Each structure stands twice: as structure tokens, then as C-alpha cells.
Amino acid sequence: MRWTMLDSPIGVFTVATDGTSVCGAAFGPVEHADTEPADEGARQAVAELRAYFAGERTDFDVPVTVPRGSEFERAVWREMTRIPYGETLTYGEVARRVGDPGAARAVGVACNRNPIPVVVPCHRIIGAGGKLVGFGGGLDRKIKLLELEARVTLQRTWT
Numbered sequence: 451m452r453w454t455m456l457d458s459p460i461g462v463f464t465v466a467t468d469g470t471s472v473c474g475a476a477f478g479p480v481e482h483a484d485t486e487p488a489d490e491g492a493r494q495a496v497a498e499l500r501a502y503f504a505g506e507r508t509d510f511d512v513p514v515t516v517p518r519g520s521e522f523e524r525a526v527w528r529e530m531t532r533i534p535y536g537e538t539l540t541y542g543e544v545a546r547r548v549g550d551p552g553a554a555r556a557v558g559v560a561c562n563r564n565p566i567p568v569v570v571p572c573h574r575i576i577g578a579g580g581k582l583v584g585f586g587g588g589l590d591r592k593i594k595l596l597e598l599e600a601r602v603t604l605q606r607t608w609t
Contacts (some may be wrong), residue, residue, distance in 0.1 A: 453483035454492045458503045459598065460591040462566065465499060467491035474587035475566045477587035499568070505602040508535035510569050517565060522548070526560035533574040538596070540578050550602030554578075561587050568595070 452472055455464045458572070464483050466474030468493040481547060487493040494512045514524035516527060525548040533539050539547075541554040541561075561572040573595040577583035585592035 452488050453480045454487050454490060454496055454500060455479055455483045455485055456496055458475055458499070458547060460503075460587065460594050463499065465492070465495045466494055468515060471515040471608060472566055472569055473515045473517050474512075475568060477490055477567070488515070495569075502541075502568070503598070505598060505605075508599075508602065514566060514569060516570075519560075519563065519565070522550070522553070522556060523560040523563055524555050525549075527564060527566075527570050530561075530564070530570050530574065536599040538574050538576045538580075540576055542578060558584055561562075571595075574599075 451466045451468055453464050453466045455462055462479050463519065464476045464478065464480040465472055467489060468491065469489045472491065472495045484492075487496045492511065498507055498510050498512050502510070516524060526544060529544050529547050531592065541557040542551070544557045545551055545553040546552065547591055557575065561575055564570055564572040564586070567573070573592045575584060582592060
């Protein structure tokens with residue numbers, strides 16, 4: 451696994467690849483990370499992330515390999531990838547969609563353990579009543595990501 455750092459509107463963002471697919475991501479720098487992509491998977495991931503942060507891309511095509519997680523966590527992470535760009539779901543709604551309506555808090559734990567934030571968009575999950583609660587990258591980053599997606603969605607709708 452190799453890490454590559456890139457600058458973004460949410461600060462340094464670091465992505466891990468295994469040569470062909472994304473297998474991790476982190477907010478901030480990671481020790482021994484490259485500043486230039488070292489392999490095809492990293493080149494594709496960095497290019498797609500740069501386009502996403504520039505508002506030019508609304509989804510990711512780069513292959514993803516999730517390196518860990520319980521069956522429930524993996525179900526939550528799959529459900530996250532189904533949330534359309536620019537939209538949000540509540541923790542409770544995600545719990546219902548994965549078949550455990552009483553597991554809203556467990557969905558929050560799964561969000562916190564998401565090994566590939568942004569690409570697997572845990573920032574699109576919000577609290578009941580639209581509250582912005584919890585985010586491994588900090589609420590300021592969650593707000594910036596949601597604002598980016600809202601702005602791009604509005605621009606695409608009205609132009």
C-alpha cells in the first residue's frame with residue numbers, strides 16, 4: 451500500500467492505493483506519503499479526487515478495495531456509495547436501508563471507521579432533523595464537502 455498526498459479545499463488529503471485500487475484515505479498528511487502518484491491506481495485516484503474537489507466530478511470510477519470491517523460496517527459503507535452526490539441521508543435512514551432500523555448509533559460508528567472517506571462518502575450522512583453531527587475529519591471539513599456538492603448541484607441544475 452502506497453500513500454499519495456494532495457492539496458484540497460479541505461486541507462491535505464492523503465489516499466492509499468495497492469497499485470490498482472484505492473484502499474485507504476486520510477485527512478492530513480501521512481508519514482512516508484508520496485507527493486506524486488507512484489502507480490496507475492494512485493494516478494487515477496489523485497486525478498479523480500482533484501476533479502471532485504474542483505467541482506468537475508460527482509462520482510468516482512477508481513476501483514475500491516475495502517481492507518477491513520464487519521459485515522454491518524461493510525453494508526453501511528456500500529449504502530454510503532448509493533447516496534447521490536449533493537444529497538444526504540440520516541443515520542436512521544441508513545440503518546433502515548441496511549435492515550436494522552434501531553442501529554442509527556451503530557451507523558455512526560461505521561461512519562467513523564470508514565477507511566476511505568470522501569470516495570466512500572460518509573460526509574453525506576447527517577443527524578436527525580438535518581443536524582451536522584460527528585465526522586472523523588471534523589465538522590468544518592464535513593461542511594465544506596457538503597457545501598461543495600450543494601454548489602455544484604445548483605450550478606448544474608441552473609446552467
